[in-house]
Amino acid sequence: MQIGYECPTCSAPVHLVDIETLTVLACPQCGTALEVPENGFVGDSSRHLARCLACPSHDLFVRKDFPQRLGVGIVVVGLLGSCVAWGMRELVATFAILFVTALIDLILYLLVPDCLACYRCGARYRGAGADGFAPFDLETHERHRQQVARVQELATRPPAGD
Structure with a gap:
């Protein structure tokens, strides 16, 4: 490991x-x-x-052991490409671009291995x-995020009684 x-x-x-x-x-x-x-x-x-x-x-x-920014980038490029094709009134190209983007996403989902991450x-x-x-569980993530925020807030707050 x-x-x-x-x-x-x-x-x-x-x-x-x-x-x-x-x-x-x-x-x-x-x-x-x-x-x-x-x-x-x-x-x-x-x-x-x-x-x-x-x-x-x-x-x-x-x-998934894959950079989230790259995944979002692929989806955004597919969306922008389909918007351009839609604007050019190319209905078949619009849906072809969306289909290819979804296919790339599916292939990556099936091929990329899983990993563990610490909250x-x-x-x-x-x-x-x-x-x-x-x-991933949003409630657990939020609990850890709030804990970090409270610790940072206490570190920057002046001592009580001053």
Whole structure:
């Protein structure tokens, strides 16, 4: 299994492979070491991820291992192309462009593998051992987002009593 996360100290991207055998996740830029928690994996022969190894969160979700911006870009290009064809009164071309865009989306959906992502720190886990997690849940995401916002607000607020 592979992990990709942002170093909490220097914000450099960290990519490590064979994390099942590691006891420490080390940043190659600054050397910050994150200890792999003992309860990070479950199972003896085939080790499955049980929680995020880069932060204390147990909330992970399954997503496609594909850049969202590229996916949105493909849809936008298809939409713009169909609008141009529609404006030129090319009905067949309009629907052909929309059909091809949908076909590209379907092919990518079928070919691109899944990965796990952490709601809290955004770490991504690729490879086997990612079974047993649910897809994205907006309520869980919002809970983590609100928690980060509250911590930032408390950090910028002046101390009480001044």
